[in-house]
Amino acid sequence: MNTHGSHDASAAGGFALLCPCVRGKVLVVPLDGSSWVNMQVLLEELHSRGHELTVLRPSDAWYIKAQSPFYKFITINSSTGFSEEDISSFTAHMLQQRLQETSVWTRIALEYGNLVAYYEMNTLMAEMVEQMFENETLMQDLKDSNYDLVLADPFVVAGVLLAHRLKLPLVLTVRWTIQGEGHFVIAPSPLSYIPVPTDIQSELTDKMSFMQRVKNMLIYSYTQFQIWYTADPVFKPLVHKYFGPDVHYMELFQAADIWLMRNDFTFEFPRPTMPNVVYMSGFQCKPSRPLSKELEQFVQSSGEHGVIVMTLGTLVAQLPEDITEEIAAAFAQVPQKVIWRYKGKQPSTLAHGGTNGLQEAIYHGVPLLGLPLMFDQQDNFFRMEVRGVAKVLDISTVNRQVFLQALQELLYQPKYRENMKRLSELHRDQPMKPMDKAMFWIEFVMRHRGAKHLITESYKLSKIQYYCIDVAVFLLTLAALSLFMFMKTLTVLWTALSSRLKTKQE
Numbered sequence: 001m002n003t004h005g006s007h008d009a010s011a012a013g014g015f016a017l018l019c020p021c022v023r024g025k026v027l028v029v030p031l032d033g034s035s036w037v038n039m040q041v042l043l044e045e046l047h048s049r050g051h052e053l054t055v056l057r058p059s060d061a062w063y064i065k066a067q068s069p070f071y072k073f074i075t076i077n078s079s080t081g082f083s084e085e086d087i088s089s090f091t092a093h094m095l096q097q098r099l100q101e102t103s104v105w106t107r108i109a110l111e112y113g114n115l116v117a118y119y120e121m122n123t124l125m126a127e128m129v130e131q132m133f134e135n136e137t138l139m140q141d142l143k144d145s146n147y148d149l150v151l152a153d154p155f156v157v158a159g160v161l162l163a164h165r166l167k168l169p170l171v172l173t174v175r176w177t178i179q180g181e182g183h184f185v186i187a188p189s190p191l192s193y194i195p196v197p198t199d200i201q202s203e204l205t206d207k208m209s210f211m212q213r214v215k216n217m218l219i220y221s222y223t224q225f226q227i228w229y230t231a232d233p234v235f236k237p238l239v240h241k242y243f244g245p246d247v248h249y250m251e252l253f254q255a256a257d258i259w260l261m262r263n264d265f266t267f268e269f270p271r272p273t274m275p276n277v278v279y280m281s282g283f284q285c286k287p288s289r290p291l292s293k294e295l296e297q298f299v300q301s302s303g304e305h306g307v308i309v310m311t312l313g314t315l316v317a318q319l320p321e322d323i324t325e326e327i328a329a330a331f332a333q334v335p336q337k338v339i340w341r342y343k344g345k346q347p348s349t350l351a352h353g354g355t356n357g358l359q360e361a362i363y364h365g366v367p368l369l370g371l372p373l374m375f376d377q378q379d380n381f382f383r384m385e386v387r388g389v390a391k392v393l394d395i396s397t398v399n400r401q402v403f404l405q406a407l408q409e410l411l412y413q414p415k416y417r418e419n420m421k422r423l424s425e426l427h428r429d430q431p432m433k434p435m436d437k438a439m440f441w442i443e444f445v446m447r448h449r450g451a452k453h454l455i456t457e458s459y460k461l462s463k464i465q466y467y468c469i470d471v472a473v474f475l476l477t478l479a480a481l482s483l484f485m486f487m488k489t490l491t492v493l494w495t496a497l498s499s500r501l502k503t504k505q506e
Helices: 004-008 013-018 034-048 084-099 104-134 136-144 157-165 210-230 232-243 249-254 293-300 321-331 355-364 377-386 400-412 414-428 434-448 469-505
Strands: 025-029 052-058 072-076 149-152 170-174 258-261 277-279 307-310 337-340 368-370 390-392
Touching: 025 034, 025 157, 034 052, 034 170, 034 434, 052 157, 072 104, 084 104, 104 136, 104 157, 104 210, 104 232, 149 157, 149 434, 157 170, 157 232, 157 249, 170 434, 210 232, 232 249, 258 434, 277 434, 293 337, 307 321, 321 400, 355 377, 355 414, 368 377, 368 400, 377 390, 390 400
Parallel strands: 025 052, 025 149, 052 072, 149 170, 170 258, 258 277, 307 337, 368 390
Antiparallel strands: none
C-alpha cells in the first residue's frame, strides 16, 4: 500500500483544512500495460484516502490483475487486444520491422501494418462497449452502485462512453487518446510552432523553419488520415447507436470534467492549454528508498564509478540476440556496474523511451541514453535530446562501438548531468506535489459533481464555426455586395453625369 499520504500531513495541513474530506465511489476504466502502472499509483493513493474503487477489466487483461487490496473488480468477458500474447506479438513485429527499415516501401508497409492493428484494436474496444451496453444486468448493477465518478484512460473508449451512459462526472488520466496526443483533442494547437507528437521520426521543435512547418503539416495530415481509417468507421456508428445521430464520439471525450495530463512543461514545448487540464508529471515518482541487501552490495561494489540502469520498458522484454550481445559487449568496457531488466537469453558477456522512464529520470536528475523501439519513444527521446540531457541511438544501426561511444559521452561529459540537474530542479519546484494536485482535482469533481465551469463550449462547434469560416464568408459577402453597390452607384452617377454633359454640349 502506498503510504505517501502520511508524509504530507504536516506540510499540507492547510490544504486538508481547506478541502473537506470526501469518501467517494470511483469506477475505474484503465488501459493495460505501462498506463496501468500509472493508474495503479493513483488507485493506491485514492484507497489510502478512503475511497472505494472498482476496476473494470477485460477478461484478457495482462497487467490488470483480478486480485488487489486496493480495489474490487468487474471482469468483462471480452478482449481488447491487450493480452500478453497479443502485445508481445505486436511489439515483436514492430521491432522486427524497425530493424529492417531500409527503404520507403518498408516504411509504408510498417505504417500500413500499424493502421490495420489499430483498426482491429478499436474494433475490439467497440465490441466490448456494445457488449456492456447490451448487458442489462451489468448496466443496472452499475447504476445501482451509485458511483460518484468515472476515472478513465481516454485511449480506452469504454470509460468515456460508460461515464456518459451512466451520467457520471468524468476524469481522464491522459497522454494519448484514440485520436492521438491529448492536447490536440482538447486545446488549440497551432501547427506553426507545435510539433505533432507521433511515432514518425519528425525531429521538430517549437522553432520551425518554413520547410519544417511543411513537414509538420504533412505529419498532421497523416494523423488525420489515421483517424479517418482506424477510429471514425468504428466509433461513429457506435456512438450514433447509443447517443444519437447528432453526437460525434470526440464530443464525449472533450466534455470530460478534468484532464490529468501525465506530463508538464519540462517535457512539453510551451503551448496553449485549457482551464480543465491539470499537469501531474512525475506523480508516480518517489524519493529513493533503501535497496535490498543483495542489491545494495552489488551497487556498493561499483565503488566511485556508480551504476547504470537499463530497461526496455513495460512491453518489451527482450531484444534480438545479436543486438543484445553488442550492447552487453559495450557495457563490459565501462567500469560502472549495470542493472538490466531483461527476460531474453542471457548475453555471453555479461534504453527504451516511455513516458514513465523519462519522468523518473528527470525526477532523479539522471542523463539518458535512448534506444527508442516503438510508439512515442522516438518523439519522447528527441524532446530530451534537444534539452541536452540525452543521447539517442538508432536500433537499426547500433553496435558496440556506437553504443560505447554514446555511453562514454554521457558518463564523462558533465554538461548532460548539469542539464538534467537543472531540468530536475525545474520539475520539482512546484507549489503542490503532482500527486496532491491529482488527488485535489479528483476529489474536487466528486464534491461538486463535475467541473462544468472549466469546460469550454468549443467542442460543440463544427470546424466551420470554430474557425469562424461562416463569419468570414458572411463578412466577405457583405464586403463584396457593398463594393458591388458602390461600383453600381458610381456607374449610375457617371452615366447620369455624362448624359447631362452631353445634353449641355448639344
